[in-house]
Amino acid sequence: MDKEKLDNFFRGRLSDSEQQQVKDWIASQGEGWVDAYMQEHWDNVEFPAAPGQKENMKEKVLLHLPDRERSIKWINLLKVAAVFLLAAAGYWWWKLVQRPPAPEWHIVSNEGTGHQILKDTLPDGSVVILNEHSQIRYASTYNKKNRTVELTGEAFFEVTHDKARPFIVKAGQVETRVYGTAFSITAYPASGQLRVGLQRGSIGVSYDTSHTAPEKMLVPGQLLIYNKSNNTASIENQTPDKVEAWTTGKLVFYKTPVNDVFLQLEQRYDVHFRYDNSLGDKTITATFDGAPLEKVLQHISFVWNIHFRQHGDSIDVR
Structure with missing residues:
Protein backbone atom coordinates (compact mmCIF):
# COMPACT_ATOMS: atom_id res chain seq x y z
CA MET A 1 0.00 0.00 0.00
CA ASP A 2 1.28 3.44 -0.95
CA LYS A 3 2.42 5.42 2.15
CA GLU A 4 1.03 8.72 0.82
CA LYS A 5 -2.38 7.15 0.30
CA LEU A 6 -2.35 5.79 3.86
CA ASP A 7 -1.48 9.24 5.22
CA ASN A 8 -4.29 10.82 3.21
CA PHE A 9 -6.67 8.11 4.46
CA PHE A 10 -5.99 9.03 8.09
CA ARG A 11 -6.33 12.71 7.18
CA GLY A 12 -9.71 12.01 5.51
CA ARG A 13 -8.61 13.25 2.07
CA LEU A 14 -9.59 10.21 -0.09
CA SER A 15 -12.65 9.61 -2.19
CA ASP A 16 -15.19 7.00 -1.13
CA SER A 17 -13.77 4.37 -3.48
CA GLU A 18 -10.20 5.07 -2.36
CA GLN A 19 -11.24 4.89 1.31
CA GLN A 20 -12.82 1.48 0.76
CA GLN A 21 -9.69 0.25 -0.97
CA VAL A 22 -7.55 1.27 2.01
CA LYS A 23 -10.03 -0.24 4.50
CA ASP A 24 -9.86 -3.59 2.73
CA TRP A 25 -6.07 -3.48 2.81
CA ILE A 26 -5.97 -2.60 6.56
CA ALA A 27 -8.39 -5.46 7.29
CA SER A 28 -6.02 -7.88 5.59
CA GLN A 29 -3.13 -6.64 7.78
CA GLY A 30 -5.02 -7.06 11.11
CA GLU A 31 -5.34 -4.96 14.27
CA GLY A 32 -1.68 -5.33 15.15
CA TRP A 33 -0.71 -3.35 12.06
CA VAL A 34 -2.98 -0.48 13.13
CA ASP A 35 -1.24 -0.33 16.54
CA ALA A 36 2.19 -0.34 14.91
CA TYR A 37 1.25 2.38 12.41
CA MET A 38 -0.25 4.58 15.11
CA GLN A 39 2.82 4.16 17.31
CA GLU A 40 5.18 5.06 14.45
CA HIS A 41 3.38 8.01 12.90
CA TRP A 42 0.97 9.60 15.33
CA ASP A 43 3.47 11.69 17.29
CA ASN A 44 4.93 13.21 14.10
CA VAL A 45 4.83 17.02 14.28
CA GLU A 46 2.77 17.06 11.11
CA PHE A 47 -0.07 15.35 12.99
CA PRO A 48 -0.99 17.57 15.97
CA ALA A 49 -3.77 15.92 17.98
CA ALA A 50 -5.97 16.59 20.99
CA PRO A 51 -5.76 14.24 24.01
CA GLY A 52 -7.52 10.95 23.32
CA GLN A 53 -7.76 11.51 19.59
CA LYS A 54 -5.28 8.74 18.86
CA GLU A 55 -7.44 6.14 20.63
CA ASN A 56 -10.60 7.50 18.99
CA MET A 57 -9.07 7.22 15.56
CA LYS A 58 -8.02 3.63 16.17
CA GLU A 59 -11.55 2.71 17.27
CA LYS A 60 -13.00 4.29 14.13
CA VAL A 61 -10.64 2.30 11.94
CA LEU A 62 -11.45 -0.96 13.68
CA LEU A 63 -15.16 -0.23 13.51
CA HIS A 64 -14.95 -0.26 9.71
CA LEU A 65 -13.17 -3.59 9.43
CA PRO A 66 -15.12 -6.48 7.85
CA ASP A 67 -17.39 -8.45 10.21
CA ARG A 68 -15.00 -11.42 10.33
CA GLU A 69 -12.18 -9.30 11.73
CA ARG A 70 -14.42 -7.62 14.27
CA SER A 71 -15.80 -10.99 15.40
CA ILE A 72 -12.28 -12.31 16.06
CA LYS A 73 -11.50 -9.12 18.00
CA TRP A 74 -14.58 -9.48 20.29
CA ILE A 75 -14.02 -13.21 20.79
CA ASN A 76 -10.50 -12.46 22.02
CA LEU A 77 -11.83 -9.74 24.31
CA LEU A 78 -14.44 -12.12 25.76
CA LYS A 79 -11.73 -14.71 26.42
CA VAL A 80 -9.69 -12.14 28.34
CA ALA A 81 -12.78 -11.04 30.29
CA ALA A 82 -13.62 -14.63 31.22
CA VAL A 83 -10.10 -15.23 32.53
CA PHE A 84 -10.28 -11.99 34.53
CA LEU A 85 -13.66 -12.88 36.08
CA LEU A 86 -12.45 -16.36 37.05
CA ALA A 87 -9.34 -14.87 38.64
CA ALA A 88 -11.40 -12.28 40.52
CA ALA A 89 -13.83 -14.91 41.77
CA GLY A 90 -10.93 -17.06 42.95
CA TYR A 91 -9.37 -14.10 44.74
CA TRP A 92 -12.53 -13.19 46.67
CA TRP A 93 -13.13 -16.86 47.55
CA TRP A 94 -9.59 -16.98 48.96
CA LYS A 95 -10.17 -13.78 50.93
CA LEU A 96 -13.40 -15.21 52.34
CA VAL A 97 -11.72 -18.44 53.41
CA GLN A 98 -8.67 -16.67 54.83
CA ARG A 99 -10.63 -13.96 56.70
CA PRO A 100 -10.23 -14.56 60.44
CA PRO A 101 -13.42 -15.14 62.42
CA ALA A 102 -14.86 -12.30 64.50
CA PRO A 103 -13.36 -12.37 68.00
CA GLU A 104 -15.42 -13.65 70.91
CA TRP A 105 -15.91 -11.41 73.92
CA HIS A 106 -15.15 -12.43 77.49
CA ILE A 107 -17.15 -10.54 80.12
CA VAL A 108 -16.35 -10.16 83.81
CA SER A 109 -19.21 -8.56 85.70
CA ASN A 110 -19.98 -7.64 89.30
CA GLU A 111 -23.72 -7.25 89.65
CA GLY A 112 -23.36 -5.83 93.15
CA THR A 113 -25.27 -8.49 95.03
CA GLY A 114 -24.46 -8.13 98.74
CA HIS A 115 -22.11 -5.20 98.07
CA GLN A 116 -19.25 -7.55 97.26
CA ILE A 117 -15.99 -6.61 95.55
CA LEU A 118 -15.03 -8.96 92.67
CA LYS A 119 -11.43 -9.90 91.90
CA ASP A 120 -10.35 -11.58 88.67
CA THR A 121 -7.11 -12.47 86.88
CA LEU A 122 -6.78 -11.75 83.16
CA PRO A 123 -5.03 -14.12 80.70
CA ASP A 124 -1.73 -12.21 80.94
CA GLY A 125 -1.67 -12.38 84.73
CA SER A 126 -2.92 -8.82 85.28
CA VAL A 127 -5.37 -8.48 88.16
CA VAL A 128 -8.61 -6.51 88.07
CA ILE A 129 -10.82 -5.65 91.05
CA LEU A 130 -14.37 -4.64 90.14
CA ASN A 131 -16.63 -2.52 92.30
CA GLU A 132 -20.32 -3.32 92.43
CA HIS A 133 -22.38 -2.61 89.30
CA SER A 134 -19.21 -2.72 87.20
CA GLN A 135 -18.07 -4.75 84.21
CA ILE A 136 -15.11 -5.27 81.91
CA ARG A 137 -14.96 -7.12 78.64
CA TYR A 138 -12.08 -8.17 76.41
CA ALA A 139 -11.77 -9.99 73.09
CA SER A 140 -10.47 -13.52 72.57
CA THR A 141 -7.48 -11.89 70.83
CA TYR A 142 -6.40 -10.36 74.15
CA ASN A 143 -2.67 -10.67 74.87
CA LYS A 144 -1.76 -11.39 71.24
CA LYS A 145 -0.95 -8.03 69.67
CA ASN A 146 -2.27 -5.91 72.51
CA ARG A 147 -4.19 -6.08 75.77
CA THR A 148 -7.35 -4.00 75.51
CA VAL A 149 -10.26 -4.06 77.96
CA GLU A 150 -13.47 -2.04 77.98
CA LEU A 151 -14.76 -0.82 81.35
CA THR A 152 -18.16 0.24 82.63
CA GLY A 153 -18.21 1.25 86.28
CA GLU A 154 -15.21 1.23 88.64
CA ALA A 155 -12.13 -0.98 88.58
CA PHE A 156 -8.65 -1.18 90.05
CA PHE A 157 -5.94 -2.74 87.85
CA GLU A 158 -2.58 -4.24 88.71
CA VAL A 159 -1.00 -4.70 85.31
CA THR A 160 1.69 -7.20 84.38
CA HIS A 161 4.48 -5.38 82.59
CA ASP A 162 4.80 -6.23 78.89
CA LYS A 163 6.48 -3.62 76.72
CA ALA A 164 5.60 -5.44 73.49
CA ARG A 165 1.85 -5.57 74.22
CA PRO A 166 0.42 -2.36 75.67
CA PHE A 167 -2.41 -2.58 78.21
CA ILE A 168 -5.27 -0.24 77.24
CA VAL A 169 -8.48 0.53 79.12
CA LYS A 170 -11.34 2.09 77.15
CA ALA A 171 -14.06 3.77 79.19
CA GLY A 172 -16.46 5.98 77.26
CA GLN A 173 -14.45 8.69 75.47
CA VAL A 174 -11.40 8.13 77.67
CA GLU A 175 -8.55 5.76 76.82
CA THR A 176 -5.85 4.91 79.35
CA ARG A 177 -2.58 3.41 78.14
CA VAL A 178 -0.62 1.58 80.78
CA TYR A 179 3.11 1.10 81.05
CA GLY A 180 3.13 -1.49 83.86
CA THR A 181 1.38 -0.10 86.90
CA ALA A 182 -1.46 -0.03 89.44
CA PHE A 183 -4.31 2.40 88.98
CA SER A 184 -8.05 2.93 89.38
CA ILE A 185 -10.73 4.13 86.96
CA THR A 186 -14.21 5.29 87.88
CA ALA A 187 -16.45 5.41 84.80
CA TYR A 188 -20.12 4.98 85.65
CA PRO A 189 -22.24 5.93 82.59
CA ALA A 190 -24.69 8.08 84.61
CA SER A 191 -21.91 10.09 86.25
CA GLY A 192 -20.91 13.49 84.92
CA GLN A 193 -17.24 12.70 85.47
CA LEU A 194 -14.71 9.99 84.71
CA ARG A 195 -11.74 9.59 87.05
CA VAL A 196 -8.35 7.96 86.63
CA GLY A 197 -6.12 7.69 89.71
CA LEU A 198 -2.54 6.37 89.66
CA GLN A 199 -1.09 4.48 92.62
CA ARG A 200 2.28 3.48 91.15
CA GLY A 201 3.98 3.21 87.78
CA SER A 202 3.07 5.35 84.79
CA ILE A 203 -0.02 5.82 82.62
CA GLY A 204 -1.10 8.06 79.76
CA VAL A 205 -4.71 9.21 79.46
CA SER A 206 -6.36 10.36 76.21
CA TYR A 207 -9.76 11.99 76.07
CA ASP A 208 -9.55 14.09 72.89
CA THR A 209 -12.15 12.64 70.49
CA SER A 210 -10.19 13.95 67.50
CA HIS A 211 -7.16 11.89 68.63
CA THR A 212 -4.82 14.81 67.90
CA ALA A 213 -3.92 15.90 71.44
CA PRO A 214 -1.05 14.16 73.26
CA GLU A 215 -1.68 11.87 76.23
CA LYS A 216 -1.87 13.32 79.71
CA MET A 217 0.87 11.55 81.63
CA LEU A 218 0.22 10.86 85.32
CA VAL A 219 2.68 10.18 88.12
CA PRO A 220 1.82 8.30 91.34
CA GLY A 221 -0.52 10.27 93.56
CA GLN A 222 -2.23 12.11 90.72
CA LEU A 223 -5.93 11.96 89.86
CA LEU A 224 -7.23 12.99 86.44
CA ILE A 225 -10.85 14.20 86.50
CA TYR A 226 -12.51 14.29 83.10
CA ASN A 227 -15.74 16.28 82.69
CA LYS A 228 -18.00 14.69 80.12
CA SER A 229 -20.12 17.78 79.53
CA ASN A 230 -17.34 19.96 78.10
CA ASN A 231 -14.62 17.42 77.22
CA THR A 232 -12.07 18.96 79.60
CA ALA A 233 -9.90 17.48 82.32
CA SER A 234 -7.98 18.59 85.39
CA ILE A 235 -5.27 16.85 87.39
CA GLU A 236 -5.42 16.79 91.19
CA ASN A 237 -3.04 15.46 93.81
CA GLN A 238 -4.28 12.52 95.87
CA THR A 239 -2.39 10.27 98.25
CA PRO A 240 -1.64 6.94 96.50
CA ASP A 241 -3.32 4.88 99.24
CA LYS A 242 -6.65 6.52 98.41
CA VAL A 243 -6.55 5.13 94.86
CA GLU A 244 -7.48 1.60 95.95
CA ALA A 245 -9.24 2.41 99.24
CA TRP A 246 -12.62 1.55 97.74
CA THR A 247 -11.42 -2.04 97.09
CA THR A 248 -11.67 -2.67 100.87
CA GLY A 249 -15.31 -1.59 100.95
Missing part, protein backbone atom coordinates in the same frame (compact mmCIF):
# COMPACT_ATOMS: atom_id res chain seq x y z
CA LYS A 250 -14.76 2.06 101.83
CA LEU A 251 -16.65 4.94 100.26
CA VAL A 252 -14.07 7.41 99.01
CA PHE A 253 -15.03 10.88 97.74
CA TYR A 254 -12.47 13.44 96.63
CA LYS A 255 -13.84 16.70 95.29
CA THR A 256 -16.72 14.58 94.03
CA PRO A 257 -19.82 16.46 92.78
CA VAL A 258 -22.82 15.90 95.06
CA ASN A 259 -24.80 14.44 92.14
CA ASP A 260 -22.14 11.75 91.65
CA VAL A 261 -22.05 11.12 95.41
CA PHE A 262 -25.77 10.39 95.31
CA LEU A 263 -25.26 7.96 92.42
CA GLN A 264 -22.72 5.98 94.44
CA LEU A 265 -24.89 6.03 97.54
CA GLU A 266 -27.80 4.69 95.48
CA GLN A 267 -25.67 1.76 94.38
CA ARG A 268 -24.30 1.06 97.84
CA TYR A 269 -27.47 1.41 99.92
CA ASP A 270 -30.18 0.54 97.35
CA VAL A 271 -32.00 3.85 97.71
CA HIS A 272 -33.11 6.54 95.28
CA PHE A 273 -32.45 10.28 95.69
CA ARG A 274 -34.93 12.84 94.39
CA TYR A 275 -33.56 16.35 93.87
CA ASP A 276 -33.55 19.26 91.42
CA ASN A 277 -30.59 21.05 89.87
CA SER A 278 -30.23 23.59 92.70
CA LEU A 279 -27.25 21.69 94.15
CA GLY A 280 -25.00 23.47 91.67
CA ASP A 281 -21.29 22.65 91.78
CA LYS A 282 -21.11 21.44 95.39
CA THR A 283 -18.46 18.75 95.99
CA ILE A 284 -17.67 16.30 98.80
CA THR A 285 -14.29 15.13 100.11
CA ALA A 286 -14.65 12.35 102.69
CA THR A 287 -13.95 8.67 103.36
CA PHE A 288 -16.48 6.36 105.02
CA ASP A 289 -15.49 2.91 106.25
CA GLY A 290 -18.57 0.73 106.68
CA ALA A 291 -20.65 3.71 107.79
CA PRO A 292 -24.46 3.46 107.72
CA LEU A 293 -26.31 5.68 105.26
CA GLU A 294 -27.57 7.91 108.06
CA LYS A 295 -23.99 8.87 109.05
CA VAL A 296 -23.06 9.68 105.46
CA LEU A 297 -26.11 11.89 105.04
CA GLN A 298 -25.35 13.67 108.31
CA HIS A 299 -21.89 14.55 107.04
CA ILE A 300 -23.23 15.92 103.74
CA SER A 301 -25.92 17.86 105.59
CA PHE A 302 -23.35 19.45 107.91
CA VAL A 303 -20.95 20.45 105.13
CA TRP A 304 -23.47 21.92 102.70
CA ASN A 305 -26.57 22.53 104.81
CA ILE A 306 -28.52 20.04 102.70
CA HIS A 307 -31.57 18.39 104.27
CA PHE A 308 -32.81 14.87 103.65
CA ARG A 309 -36.22 13.29 104.23
CA GLN A 310 -36.50 9.53 103.70
CA HIS A 311 -39.67 7.72 102.63
CA GLY A 312 -38.96 3.98 102.38
CA ASP A 313 -36.21 3.58 99.79
CA SER A 314 -36.66 7.15 98.41
CA ILE A 315 -34.86 10.18 99.82
CA ASP A 316 -35.93 13.74 99.09
CA VAL A 317 -33.15 16.33 99.00
CA ARG A 318 -33.79 19.96 99.89
Whole structure:
Protein backbone atom coordinates (compact mmCIF):
# COMPACT_ATOMS: atom_id res chain seq x y z
CA MET A 1 0.00 0.00 0.00
CA ASP A 2 1.28 3.44 -0.95
CA LYS A 3 2.42 5.42 2.15
CA GLU A 4 1.03 8.72 0.82
CA LYS A 5 -2.38 7.15 0.30
CA LEU A 6 -2.35 5.79 3.86
CA ASP A 7 -1.48 9.24 5.22
CA ASN A 8 -4.29 10.82 3.21
CA PHE A 9 -6.67 8.11 4.46
CA PHE A 10 -5.99 9.03 8.09
CA ARG A 11 -6.33 12.71 7.18
CA GLY A 12 -9.71 12.01 5.51
CA ARG A 13 -8.61 13.25 2.07
CA LEU A 14 -9.59 10.21 -0.09
CA SER A 15 -12.65 9.61 -2.19
CA ASP A 16 -15.19 7.00 -1.13
CA SER A 17 -13.77 4.37 -3.48
CA GLU A 18 -10.20 5.07 -2.36
CA GLN A 19 -11.24 4.89 1.31
CA GLN A 20 -12.82 1.48 0.76
CA GLN A 21 -9.69 0.25 -0.97
CA VAL A 22 -7.55 1.27 2.01
CA LYS A 23 -10.03 -0.24 4.50
CA ASP A 24 -9.86 -3.59 2.73
CA TRP A 25 -6.07 -3.48 2.81
CA ILE A 26 -5.97 -2.60 6.56
CA ALA A 27 -8.39 -5.46 7.29
CA SER A 28 -6.02 -7.88 5.59
CA GLN A 29 -3.13 -6.64 7.78
CA GLY A 30 -5.02 -7.06 11.11
CA GLU A 31 -5.34 -4.96 14.27
CA GLY A 32 -1.68 -5.33 15.15
CA TRP A 33 -0.71 -3.35 12.06
CA VAL A 34 -2.98 -0.48 13.13
CA ASP A 35 -1.24 -0.33 16.54
CA ALA A 36 2.19 -0.34 14.91
CA TYR A 37 1.25 2.38 12.41
CA MET A 38 -0.25 4.58 15.11
CA GLN A 39 2.82 4.16 17.31
CA GLU A 40 5.18 5.06 14.45
CA HIS A 41 3.38 8.01 12.90
CA TRP A 42 0.97 9.60 15.33
CA ASP A 43 3.47 11.69 17.29
CA ASN A 44 4.93 13.21 14.10
CA VAL A 45 4.83 17.02 14.28
CA GLU A 46 2.77 17.06 11.11
CA PHE A 47 -0.07 15.35 12.99
CA PRO A 48 -0.99 17.57 15.97
CA ALA A 49 -3.77 15.92 17.98
CA ALA A 50 -5.97 16.59 20.99
CA PRO A 51 -5.76 14.24 24.01
CA GLY A 52 -7.52 10.95 23.32
CA GLN A 53 -7.76 11.51 19.59
CA LYS A 54 -5.28 8.74 18.86
CA GLU A 55 -7.44 6.14 20.63
CA ASN A 56 -10.60 7.50 18.99
CA MET A 57 -9.07 7.22 15.56
CA LYS A 58 -8.02 3.63 16.17
CA GLU A 59 -11.55 2.71 17.27
CA LYS A 60 -13.00 4.29 14.13
CA VAL A 61 -10.64 2.30 11.94
CA LEU A 62 -11.45 -0.96 13.68
CA LEU A 63 -15.16 -0.23 13.51
CA HIS A 64 -14.95 -0.26 9.71
CA LEU A 65 -13.17 -3.59 9.43
CA PRO A 66 -15.12 -6.48 7.85
CA ASP A 67 -17.39 -8.45 10.21
CA ARG A 68 -15.00 -11.42 10.33
CA GLU A 69 -12.18 -9.30 11.73
CA ARG A 70 -14.42 -7.62 14.27
CA SER A 71 -15.80 -10.99 15.40
CA ILE A 72 -12.28 -12.31 16.06
CA LYS A 73 -11.50 -9.12 18.00
CA TRP A 74 -14.58 -9.48 20.29
CA ILE A 75 -14.02 -13.21 20.79
CA ASN A 76 -10.50 -12.46 22.02
CA LEU A 77 -11.83 -9.74 24.31
CA LEU A 78 -14.44 -12.12 25.76
CA LYS A 79 -11.73 -14.71 26.42
CA VAL A 80 -9.69 -12.14 28.34
CA ALA A 81 -12.78 -11.04 30.29
CA ALA A 82 -13.62 -14.63 31.22
CA VAL A 83 -10.10 -15.23 32.53
CA PHE A 84 -10.28 -11.99 34.53
CA LEU A 85 -13.66 -12.88 36.08
CA LEU A 86 -12.45 -16.36 37.05
CA ALA A 87 -9.34 -14.87 38.64
CA ALA A 88 -11.40 -12.28 40.52
CA ALA A 89 -13.83 -14.91 41.77
CA GLY A 90 -10.93 -17.06 42.95
CA TYR A 91 -9.37 -14.10 44.74
CA TRP A 92 -12.53 -13.19 46.67
CA TRP A 93 -13.13 -16.86 47.55
CA TRP A 94 -9.59 -16.98 48.96
CA LYS A 95 -10.17 -13.78 50.93
CA LEU A 96 -13.40 -15.21 52.34
CA VAL A 97 -11.72 -18.44 53.41
CA GLN A 98 -8.67 -16.67 54.83
CA ARG A 99 -10.63 -13.96 56.70
CA PRO A 100 -10.23 -14.56 60.44
CA PRO A 101 -13.42 -15.14 62.42
CA ALA A 102 -14.86 -12.30 64.50
CA PRO A 103 -13.36 -12.37 68.00
CA GLU A 104 -15.42 -13.65 70.91
CA TRP A 105 -15.91 -11.41 73.92
CA HIS A 106 -15.15 -12.43 77.49
CA ILE A 107 -17.15 -10.54 80.12
CA VAL A 108 -16.35 -10.16 83.81
CA SER A 109 -19.21 -8.56 85.70
CA ASN A 110 -19.98 -7.64 89.30
CA GLU A 111 -23.72 -7.25 89.65
CA GLY A 112 -23.36 -5.83 93.15
CA THR A 113 -25.27 -8.49 95.03
CA GLY A 114 -24.46 -8.13 98.74
CA HIS A 115 -22.11 -5.20 98.07
CA GLN A 116 -19.25 -7.55 97.26
CA ILE A 117 -15.99 -6.61 95.55
CA LEU A 118 -15.03 -8.96 92.67
CA LYS A 119 -11.43 -9.90 91.90
CA ASP A 120 -10.35 -11.58 88.67
CA THR A 121 -7.11 -12.47 86.88
CA LEU A 122 -6.78 -11.75 83.16
CA PRO A 123 -5.03 -14.12 80.70
CA ASP A 124 -1.73 -12.21 80.94
CA GLY A 125 -1.67 -12.38 84.73
CA SER A 126 -2.92 -8.82 85.28
CA VAL A 127 -5.37 -8.48 88.16
CA VAL A 128 -8.61 -6.51 88.07
CA ILE A 129 -10.82 -5.65 91.05
CA LEU A 130 -14.37 -4.64 90.14
CA ASN A 131 -16.63 -2.52 92.30
CA GLU A 132 -20.32 -3.32 92.43
CA HIS A 133 -22.38 -2.61 89.30
CA SER A 134 -19.21 -2.72 87.20
CA GLN A 135 -18.07 -4.75 84.21
CA ILE A 136 -15.11 -5.27 81.91
CA ARG A 137 -14.96 -7.12 78.64
CA TYR A 138 -12.08 -8.17 76.41
CA ALA A 139 -11.77 -9.99 73.09
CA SER A 140 -10.47 -13.52 72.57
CA THR A 141 -7.48 -11.89 70.83
CA TYR A 142 -6.40 -10.36 74.15
CA ASN A 143 -2.67 -10.67 74.87
CA LYS A 144 -1.76 -11.39 71.24
CA LYS A 145 -0.95 -8.03 69.67
CA ASN A 146 -2.27 -5.91 72.51
CA ARG A 147 -4.19 -6.08 75.77
CA THR A 148 -7.35 -4.00 75.51
CA VAL A 149 -10.26 -4.06 77.96
CA GLU A 150 -13.47 -2.04 77.98
CA LEU A 151 -14.76 -0.82 81.35
CA THR A 152 -18.16 0.24 82.63
CA GLY A 153 -18.21 1.25 86.28
CA GLU A 154 -15.21 1.23 88.64
CA ALA A 155 -12.13 -0.98 88.58
CA PHE A 156 -8.65 -1.18 90.05
CA PHE A 157 -5.94 -2.74 87.85
CA GLU A 158 -2.58 -4.24 88.71
CA VAL A 159 -1.00 -4.70 85.31
CA THR A 160 1.69 -7.20 84.38
CA HIS A 161 4.48 -5.38 82.59
CA ASP A 162 4.80 -6.23 78.89
CA LYS A 163 6.48 -3.62 76.72
CA ALA A 164 5.60 -5.44 73.49
CA ARG A 165 1.85 -5.57 74.22
CA PRO A 166 0.42 -2.36 75.67
CA PHE A 167 -2.41 -2.58 78.21
CA ILE A 168 -5.27 -0.24 77.24
CA VAL A 169 -8.48 0.53 79.12
CA LYS A 170 -11.34 2.09 77.15
CA ALA A 171 -14.06 3.77 79.19
CA GLY A 172 -16.46 5.98 77.26
CA GLN A 173 -14.45 8.69 75.47
CA VAL A 174 -11.40 8.13 77.67
CA GLU A 175 -8.55 5.76 76.82
CA THR A 176 -5.85 4.91 79.35
CA ARG A 177 -2.58 3.41 78.14
CA VAL A 178 -0.62 1.58 80.78
CA TYR A 179 3.11 1.10 81.05
CA GLY A 180 3.13 -1.49 83.86
CA THR A 181 1.38 -0.10 86.90
CA ALA A 182 -1.46 -0.03 89.44
CA PHE A 183 -4.31 2.40 88.98
CA SER A 184 -8.05 2.93 89.38
CA ILE A 185 -10.73 4.13 86.96
CA THR A 186 -14.21 5.29 87.88
CA ALA A 187 -16.45 5.41 84.80
CA TYR A 188 -20.12 4.98 85.65
CA PRO A 189 -22.24 5.93 82.59
CA ALA A 190 -24.69 8.08 84.61
CA SER A 191 -21.91 10.09 86.25
CA GLY A 192 -20.91 13.49 84.92
CA GLN A 193 -17.24 12.70 85.47
CA LEU A 194 -14.71 9.99 84.71
CA ARG A 195 -11.74 9.59 87.05
CA VAL A 196 -8.35 7.96 86.63
CA GLY A 197 -6.12 7.69 89.71
CA LEU A 198 -2.54 6.37 89.66
CA GLN A 199 -1.09 4.48 92.62
CA ARG A 200 2.28 3.48 91.15
CA GLY A 201 3.98 3.21 87.78
CA SER A 202 3.07 5.35 84.79
CA ILE A 203 -0.02 5.82 82.62
CA GLY A 204 -1.10 8.06 79.76
CA VAL A 205 -4.71 9.21 79.46
CA SER A 206 -6.36 10.36 76.21
CA TYR A 207 -9.76 11.99 76.07
CA ASP A 208 -9.55 14.09 72.89
CA THR A 209 -12.15 12.64 70.49
CA SER A 210 -10.19 13.95 67.50
CA HIS A 211 -7.16 11.89 68.63
CA THR A 212 -4.82 14.81 67.90
CA ALA A 213 -3.92 15.90 71.44
CA PRO A 214 -1.05 14.16 73.26
CA GLU A 215 -1.68 11.87 76.23
CA LYS A 216 -1.87 13.32 79.71
CA MET A 217 0.87 11.55 81.63
CA LEU A 218 0.22 10.86 85.32
CA VAL A 219 2.68 10.18 88.12
CA PRO A 220 1.82 8.30 91.34
CA GLY A 221 -0.52 10.27 93.56
CA GLN A 222 -2.23 12.11 90.72
CA LEU A 223 -5.93 11.96 89.86
CA LEU A 224 -7.23 12.99 86.44
CA ILE A 225 -10.85 14.20 86.50
CA TYR A 226 -12.51 14.29 83.10
CA ASN A 227 -15.74 16.28 82.69
CA LYS A 228 -18.00 14.69 80.12
CA SER A 229 -20.12 17.78 79.53
CA ASN A 230 -17.34 19.96 78.10
CA ASN A 231 -14.62 17.42 77.22
CA THR A 232 -12.07 18.96 79.60
CA ALA A 233 -9.90 17.48 82.32
CA SER A 234 -7.98 18.59 85.39
CA ILE A 235 -5.27 16.85 87.39
CA GLU A 236 -5.42 16.79 91.19
CA ASN A 237 -3.04 15.46 93.81
CA GLN A 238 -4.28 12.52 95.87
CA THR A 239 -2.39 10.27 98.25
CA PRO A 240 -1.64 6.94 96.50
CA ASP A 241 -3.32 4.88 99.24
CA LYS A 242 -6.65 6.52 98.41
CA VAL A 243 -6.55 5.13 94.86
CA GLU A 244 -7.48 1.60 95.95
CA ALA A 245 -9.24 2.41 99.24
CA TRP A 246 -12.62 1.55 97.74
CA THR A 247 -11.42 -2.04 97.09
CA THR A 248 -11.67 -2.67 100.87
CA GLY A 249 -15.31 -1.59 100.95
CA LYS A 250 -14.76 2.06 101.83
CA LEU A 251 -16.65 4.94 100.26
CA VAL A 252 -14.07 7.41 99.01
CA PHE A 253 -15.03 10.88 97.74
CA TYR A 254 -12.47 13.44 96.63
CA LYS A 255 -13.84 16.70 95.29
CA THR A 256 -16.72 14.58 94.03
CA PRO A 257 -19.82 16.46 92.78
CA VAL A 258 -22.82 15.90 95.06
CA ASN A 259 -24.80 14.44 92.14
CA ASP A 260 -22.14 11.75 91.65
CA VAL A 261 -22.05 11.12 95.41
CA PHE A 262 -25.77 10.39 95.31
CA LEU A 263 -25.26 7.96 92.42
CA GLN A 264 -22.72 5.98 94.44
CA LEU A 265 -24.89 6.03 97.54
CA GLU A 266 -27.80 4.69 95.48
CA GLN A 267 -25.67 1.76 94.38
CA ARG A 268 -24.30 1.06 97.84
CA TYR A 269 -27.47 1.41 99.92
CA ASP A 270 -30.18 0.54 97.35
CA VAL A 271 -32.00 3.85 97.71
CA HIS A 272 -33.11 6.54 95.28
CA PHE A 273 -32.45 10.28 95.69
CA ARG A 274 -34.93 12.84 94.39
CA TYR A 275 -33.56 16.35 93.87
CA ASP A 276 -33.55 19.26 91.42
CA ASN A 277 -30.59 21.05 89.87
CA SER A 278 -30.23 23.59 92.70
CA LEU A 279 -27.25 21.69 94.15
CA GLY A 280 -25.00 23.47 91.67
CA ASP A 281 -21.29 22.65 91.78
CA LYS A 282 -21.11 21.44 95.39
CA THR A 283 -18.46 18.75 95.99
CA ILE A 284 -17.67 16.30 98.80
CA THR A 285 -14.29 15.13 100.11
CA ALA A 286 -14.65 12.35 102.69
CA THR A 287 -13.95 8.67 103.36
CA PHE A 288 -16.48 6.36 105.02
CA ASP A 289 -15.49 2.91 106.25
CA GLY A 290 -18.57 0.73 106.68
CA ALA A 291 -20.65 3.71 107.79
CA PRO A 292 -24.46 3.46 107.72
CA LEU A 293 -26.31 5.68 105.26
CA GLU A 294 -27.57 7.91 108.06
CA LYS A 295 -23.99 8.87 109.05
CA VAL A 296 -23.06 9.68 105.46
CA LEU A 297 -26.11 11.89 105.04
CA GLN A 298 -25.35 13.67 108.31
CA HIS A 299 -21.89 14.55 107.04
CA ILE A 300 -23.23 15.92 103.74
CA SER A 301 -25.92 17.86 105.59
CA PHE A 302 -23.35 19.45 107.91
CA VAL A 303 -20.95 20.45 105.13
CA TRP A 304 -23.47 21.92 102.70
CA ASN A 305 -26.57 22.53 104.81
CA ILE A 306 -28.52 20.04 102.70
CA HIS A 307 -31.57 18.39 104.27
CA PHE A 308 -32.81 14.87 103.65
CA ARG A 309 -36.22 13.29 104.23
CA GLN A 310 -36.50 9.53 103.70
CA HIS A 311 -39.67 7.72 102.63
CA GLY A 312 -38.96 3.98 102.38
CA ASP A 313 -36.21 3.58 99.79
CA SER A 314 -36.66 7.15 98.41
CA ILE A 315 -34.86 10.18 99.82
CA ASP A 316 -35.93 13.74 99.09
CA VAL A 317 -33.15 16.33 99.00
CA ARG A 318 -33.79 19.96 99.89
